Amino acid sequence: MKRAYIVGGALIMAFAALGVAQFKSLLTPYVGFQEAMASSAQVQVKGKIVKESVRFDRDANRLVFDITDEQGRRMTVEYGRAAPGNFAQASHVVAVGQAKGGVFHARDLLIKCPSKYEGQTYTGE
């Protein structure tokens, strides 16, 4: 019985260590605009979409728009793909990515549609 605990325990420790290491290195914290702009780490930000600012550059295949936070601060977000399905109607967006040269480069956009349980679905993957 002892050996089972030793082998099982070693396995668990090894994988748990891997899990914790990956968790720590990949965790993208939720931050405010100022912090997002100040760092170059992967973070996620949430903001209200400024409707007038939304434009899609078809040649560069890039969606660019501004978001504002609750304090009214403004930030430009760039997304290297077409707008997600329900982007046009979304009020808020969660952008996952990093800041580079004053612009937030999003690799994922999560659309907030407060209407429904399981349904409004989109992923950038």
Add this chain to the structure above:
Amino acid sequence: MTAGHVLIIAALGGSLASLVLFALVARGREGLRDHARSAFTATSILVAAASALLWWLMLSDRFDVRYVHDYSSSAQPPVFKISGFWGGQEGSWLLWLLFISLAGLALMRRAAHAEGAAMAFWSSVQAFFLIILIQRSPFAPTPVPVEDGMGLNPLLQNYWMAIHPPVIFLGFTLLSVPAAFAFAALVTGDFSRWSRLAHGWALGGWTVLGVGLLLGGVWAYETLGWGGWWGWDPVENSSLVPWLVGGALLHGLMLEKRRAAWRKLNLFLAYAAFVLIIYATFLTRSGVLGDFSVHSFASLGNHHWLAAFLTGYTLLGIGLVALRTRGIEQGEGYDSISSKEFLVFLGIVLFGLAAVLVAIGMSSPLLSAALAGRAGNVPVEYYYRVTTPVALAMMALVGMSPLVAWSRSRRPSRAGKQLLAALGISLALGIAVGVLFWVRSGPEIGARVAVGWFALSILPPNLYTLIDTLRRQGPLASGGHAAHVGLAILFLGMLASSHNNGAEPDRLALTQGKPQEHLGMRWTFSGVRDGEGSSRKQTLELRVERPDGRVLTVSPSLEEVRDGSEMRRPGIRSSLAGDLYVAPVELGVENPPPHAHLERGGKADLGPYRVEFLGFSGMEQKPDGSVQAGARLRVRERDGTASQEILAAIRLGQGQPRYLPGRIPGTEDQIVLTQMSVESGGISVLLDGPKWRENAGLQAVLEVTFKPLAWVLWLGAGIIALGGALSTVRRVREARLPEERGGSEALVRQIEEIEALTGPEAAARMV
């Protein structure tokens, strides 16, 4: 108070009564058993009646009921009126409760000596669901009178989506039953038969939940256009974690039945599966993950109840373990580490590890908020990195499984040992080659090579054993082997079909009538077919000529749905070689007509015209609640001098804006006001007319990927499900065996010993 409310409240009374009565039965008041059963049966009938009522309300278009208004409409096809039952939270709670009640009726008849305690536990679960349904009733009235319903979300109006949630809820229900037996065993202190009673339920729940996950994957692939079949979204993960724990449990129960070993571990796993199902429900329905998931989780304000339920059952489990764990007798888990018993134990550890690692990722917002003080989330890479090593280790065990003997069976033959050595060498080579590729081409390629190598190495021994078992003992004994073969095939399919997932998909912009070469095929966009009636569906018709001359038609579609969001359904053409997966991005024009943005007093060139924005013409409220606003424009031909003032307007209300263009006198052209902002004082205009329309050129932008051998993935998953189903049938039958044959444990043991022999024997004959 409507009939629906009355049914739910009466059912709560019934379930509390059956809870108390069954608890008394468990304490020895045998005379109450019939009353307890009657109370539970009556409760279940009330739940069934409430469900029937909701279906009837859906089918008879009773839009005065809010739930019907929200998830149905008079134009909705009857099949989606039926599936609209679980289109929203309240209805899906009711459906789940219906399954719990039906499963309870079966459990009541099958629970043997454990009936009192197990049914008391089950009644408590039923009561909890009823409390949730009183909190958020599907029978609540619509606050204001309405003509018609809003209709079920079109994403859910789909064959796969109609059957996916019921299958998941059925899986959750069945996989919770072992917890009732674990509870009963802990309360009564009688552990002798709990594993035999629970095994069939565990297998059944694991299989059904697995099929549910698979259906969700098919839905994501075919309807949502995720491009893949698994997105590691919290909604998916939250069902995956109980499934992994269920996988650990059914292996553990197998060991416990063989030699009364790992009893404490199994009791823990059975109870953990149940608690994790509630935890999953809490995460996905309380709204706590709202900012972290691509699904939207609107909180219905019942998360306090969910949290209370979760905490209550967790504390109950901890309390029982604290009180009872010393009294649990269990045998030795294995005799030697080269026995199959030990191998299976390691498998259980890996299942548990996979569950913990996925659960950590899925809970990352809560964990990081609690530990680091602020919420964060992990990306999809986390899951790939932590699960790949677990998957490799698990495959190694699955590969060894048919080559290693149970410890009390005959000594393994020499040939068996040689095969095991050969497998070991192959797996070691796989690791070595994987590391080589890791160094040369990066970790992802390395991992893929190793996973593929492992899957190919473990397939032959398992396939051989499966065929051999099928021939000698029939299908019922082959379930486990089939699942192992399916696992290897599933991994191969996953690798093949996702081989280009990392890269950005190729984007193809096709202008109507202008063929293009892409991926070695000739693509033609022949036109757009509009949906019938009020549907806003636009189907893109694509003709694809393959090099061998065969012509395929692919029809992805774009649809604007009720709330204005866009649904993009991929076009998929499957063949033996793989799936051609065409996801629509947008439908636009190649040469957009002249357009401009103007500030008040500003001028711009618009094609042959010069346009000046003079000012807004004032806003007007229309009787239907919409607002009409116009812009005054001065227009002259650029090479002319005569200018004229025209008015273009836009009407904004519910739904799409209505454009009221201004015709330029003496021409066929008109100016459309497409956007305006009173705040910034700016407008957007474009030039419309026959000339501009002809020249525009309809253009479809598509993302095209080819997914090689996609069918292999579904085949592997299907074989696992079939294996699970076969084992379920076997274990359900077996659970009845001891009673019918006067409790002959020895006979069951004997049968299993004989089966165990076939593993190494089969291996010996392979040489």
